[in-house]
Amino acid sequence: MSRSWLFPILLILLVLAFALSLALGSVRIPLDQVVRILLGGEGEKASWTTILFDFRLPKAITATLVGAALATAGLQMQTLFRNPLADPFILGISSGASLGVALVVLGIGVGGALTFVTGLSLFGNLTLALAASLGAGTVLGAVLLISQRVQNTLTLLVIGLMFGYLASAIVTLLIYFSQPERVQLFSLWASGSFGGVTWEQMRVFAPVALLGLFLGFVMIKPLNALLLGDDYARSLGLNVRRARFWIILSASLLAGVSTAFCGPIWFIGVAVPHVARSLLNTADHRLLLPACLLLGASFTLMADIIAQLPGSQRVLPLNVVMSLFGVPVILWIILRQRQLRQSFAA
Amino acid sequence: MLTTSFLTIGYPRQVLASNLNLKLRSGEMVCLIGPNGAGKSTLLRTLAGMLSPLAGEVLLDGQNLHRLPPLELAKRLAIVLTTRVEAGNLSAWTLVSLGRHPYTDWLGRLTARDQAAIRHAMELAGCLSLAERPIHELSDGERQKVMIARALAQEPKVLLLDEPTAFLDLPRRVELFQLLRRLSRETGVAILLSTHDLDLALRLADRMWLFAMNGDLLTGLPEELALSGALERVFATEGVYFDHAIGAFRVHQPVRGPVSLHTDSEGVVAAWTWRALERLGFAVQNGDVRLHLHVEVLTGGRWRLFSSEGESEHTSLESLLAALSEF
Secondary structure, three states: OOOHHHHHHHHHHHHHHHHHHHHOOOOOOOHHHHHHHHOOOOOOOHHHHHHHHHHHHHHHHHHHHHHHHHHHHHHHHHHHOOOOOOOOOOOOHHHHHHHHHHHHHOOOOHHHHHOOOOHHHHOOOHHHHHHHHHHHHHHHHHHHHHHOOOOOHHHHHHHHHHHHHHHHHHHHHHHHOOOHHHHHHHHHHHOOOOOOOOHHHHHHHHHHHHHHHHHHHHOHHHHHHHOOOHHHHHHOOOOHHHHHHHHHHHHHHHHHHHHHHHOOOOOHHHHHHHHHHHHHOOOOHHHHHHHHHHHHHHHHHHHHHHHOOOOOOOOOOHHHHHHHHHHHHHHHHHHHHOOHHHHOOO | OEEEEEEEEEEOOEEEEEEEOOEEOOOOEEEEEOOOOOOHHHHHHHHOOOOOOOEEEEEEOOEEHHHOOHHHHHHHEEEEOOOOOOOOOOEHHHHHHHHHOOOOOOOOOOOHHHHHHHHHHHHHOOOHHHOOOEHHHOOHHHHHHHHHHHHHOOOOOEEEEEOOOOOOOHHHHHHHHHHHHHHHHHHOOEEEEEOOOHHHHHHHOOEEEEEOOOOOEEEEOHHHHHHOOHHHHHHOEOOEEEEOOOOEEEEOOOOOEEEEEEEOOOHHHHHHHHHHHHHHOEEEEEOOOOOOOEEEEEOOOEEEEEEOOEEEEEOOHHHHHHHHOOO
């Protein structure tokens, strides 16, 4: 039996994580004050209003959207490629984004203007977001073009992997020939952060992410048909090529926009779909996709709270926290269910 | 219902069969048989619209099947493929509900009408009791019924099945054949299945399509195909021949020599003794004429062997065969 009764709990979990991420940080703001300030009231301290509206709220919204986006994209890729290890970046999207950023940060000429960019404003830099988007978009375009020509979905997977390797190789080459401080700047970007998205950038980031999520919902029915494999999906009247196009477009928009604004965030995309399958005990995307959305957002918010080391001035790299704290939790959930094989026995 | 006119099937560089004029009528169960590689799967996939014909056309209700919009085709024709489906963690009910894909809205929501169709399909396929079970826990036979229910949920007029009995044991095969036959009778759906179960096909098919390696496709009643020698020709290979009397293939062995078998009663024991002697390589003849090697089936599980070296009595088939293998 699928456990759709879990949805209210997942929703409460998300609200809780969201509230905590607003309340916790280097300065602790009591929850009742958070609510009062959000509702337009005066906080006990004037600085709290600034902290909430200028920093924590956009950051929490970003983390929510990125978590939802990457978990959804991961689910789509795992089903499309019938592969439990598939993640949002499997088609080389993040490698493309990395290449774009690497070219700007490490590259000759353009990078010159960025040498004074500090770590904090690195993520707020629209040039970088643009470079990452361009890189991701180039790879996406190539993959979509090829997806319309190849019959076999697995071929597409291999081609995507190859794109990824190619981009990574160029990035490595760029790192090899770059000055240490620029390399450090690049690795800072590569470790991920939600802190750089300002309200200005939110106007680009949020609509694109929401568009990707909306496309994800539209593609739920085709994803379910694809559970039976391409042949059965066709026999059900599905235009497999067209469905594949839209699914890849949705997943790539989600992965691309997340990477462009927050750096490559690993782990969420591959792990959360498995947790959703375990918790809900089904492969039906009508339940899985909303669950991934909620779970992904909650996990990401919590990881970000931990990364902030509440009460201290230090911040841990996001990807490190994801793995250190996320892996044990997720291993426990998945091993307890022992159904990975059943879900991907093909 | 489903007809083909001058249909040529195969692949760009390999024509498997040409100028096929076939007719599949509603309420009829047709078995497609033939050796491996003759093109059974290719024909099925072409009829299902998954492969384009090289020439000619397939007509479904008088319309060119390959020009029908995919969703329209899915409402009229369903297929059960031979590949074992690994669809992940789904209940049988949810799997069958996927068959409603051509009918549901953009989110795949099931209306009361869809629910009723799913229930009906599972009832017809005899798997409603499995509805809540996850498919990876089902046996091969149960799983095949669920796959048939999924196809029926499309409410097709034509149902194609590619070797549906491939993974099943004998009782499950018989059950599946009977299920399909009942479906064709009760729902009027036209059923075409490819199979290697010649024996079951001969007994239960309304009609047989017989695929030969040279691309010929012979159609007719099973009995007609047997009598005309068509079956024999298609499957003829070294060491195998078709026994017209019993309607099954027999395996030739190098013949040792003639032996006569006499029996008074107990037809079953005689029949199996006959087979044992054949397996050993003897040319068995009816015991009315006594040959110099002669076996009599006695009552109470005993056999008597007469030979040039005298006579001996045996209390088991094994000892009889041991004695006979001396000759």
